[in-house]
Amino acid sequence: MKRVLTTVALLAFAALGASAADIVDTAVSAGSFKTLVTAVKAAGLVDTLKGAGPFTVFAPTDEAFAKLPAGTLESLLKNPEALKKVLTYHVVAGRVMAADVVKLESAQTVEGESLKVTVEQGAVMIDNAKVLKTDIVCDNGVIHVIDSVILPKTF
Numbered sequence: 001m002k003r004v005l006t007t008v009a010l011l012a013f014a015a016l017g018a019s020a021a022d023i024v025d026t027a028v029s030a031g032s033f034k035t036l037v038t039a040v041k042a043a044g045l046v047d048t049l050k051g052a053g054p055f056t057v058f059a060p061t062d063e064a065f066a067k068l069p070a071g072t073l074e075s076l077l078k079n080p081e082a083l084k085k086v087l088t089y090h091v092v093a094g095r096v097m098a099a100d101v102v103k104l105e106s107a108q109t110v111e112g113e114s115l116k117v118t119v120e121q122g123a124v125m126i127d128n129a130k131v132l133k134t135d136i137v138c139d140n141g142v143i144h145v146i147d148s149v150i151l152p153k154t155f
Helices: 002-017 023-030 034-042 062-066 072-077 080-088
Strands: 055-060 091-093 106-108 114-120 123-126 129-138 141-146
Touching: 023 034, 023 055, 023 129, 023 141, 034 055, 034 062, 034 072, 034 080, 055 129, 072 080, 091 106
Parallel strands: 055 141
Antiparallel strands: 055 091, 106 114, 114 123, 123 129, 129 141
16 A cells, blocks of 8 residues: 555656647647747747746747748748837737637737727737647646738837
């Protein structure tokens, strides 16, 4: 019995010590956010998104970045301040799960402006981006995948 209790205690301790990956590591391992990760690095936001958070990130896929007008991404990558403004517009402070997102009409971003949240024909829209996948839980927040890059109104 003592051996069983010791084993259970060790397993419980190991489970407590294990954690999910942070937002950046999760995005890297997903493989569909290469452009986003490149942009996060160029904007100097890696340490922030690896920080304690929690954060909710509306993460555009590589295909979403490819839909930007020609030259837009390249221009942003050369202008870290503008890039930071765009990227922080995709981030909301706190862990906002999908069940909570659908109850919102808007969400205040880290950038300072608010995102518009709507449900259209069963699809959740964040500004003009459709949410493709929800609730990718990370140790410092949550990622919701979107199909378009969203831009602040003052951009």
